[in-house]
Amino acid sequence: xxxxxxxxxxxxxxxxxxxxxEEVAGLEATGEAGGGMVKVVxxxxxxxxxVAIERSLVKEDEAEILEDxxxxxxxxxxxxxxxxxxxxxxxxxxxxxxPPGMKLPF
Numbered sequence: 681x682x683x684x685x686x687x688x689x690x691x692x693x694x695x696x697x698x699x700x701x702e703e704v705a706g707l708e709a710t711g712e713a714g715g716g717m718v719k720v721v722x723x724x725x726x727x728x729x730x731v732a733i734e735r736s737l738v739k740e741d742e743a744e745i746l747e748d749x750x751x752x753x754x755x756x757x758x759x760x761x762x763x764x765x766x767x768x769x770x771x772x773x774x775x776x777x778x779p780p781g782m783k784l785p786f
Contacts, residue, residue, distance in 0.1 A: 700772045704765050711757025713749040720753040722761055728754060 707724035717734040731753075737746050 696772050700768055704768055707761060707764055707768075709757045709760035709764060711753040711755065711760060713752035713756060718746070718749040718753045720750065720757050722754070722757040724761065724765070726758060726761060728757075 703724075705724040708729065709722050711720045711722070712718065714734075714737070717737055719730075719732040720728055721730040723729050731750065733746065733750075737749070
């Protein structure tokens with residue numbers, strides 16, 4: 681493979697990376713806890729976009745339970761987002777001659 685071909689591939693990969701980053705930024709994941717009583721929506725960058733809490737949970741003596749459920753919902757949404765991001769990365773890097781175990785973005 682000559683240097684020009686290698687540079688073309690690097691440029692194509694950079695363009696694909698940019699495209700993938702834009703796609704991932706547009707993703708959303710909804711995490712749930714307590715059988716759907718608490719829901720959290722994260723954007724593609726992992727920031728909370730919305731929180732929905734079933735009104736029956738909003739009781740002063742159940743604040744700790746509610747806090748735990750919110751944390752669990754955020755973690756659920758984050759895990760879903762990571763899986764979706766990984767799936768996008770696999771799709772983007774399909775056919776590229778990358779060494780085993782190499783992860784993108786670097």
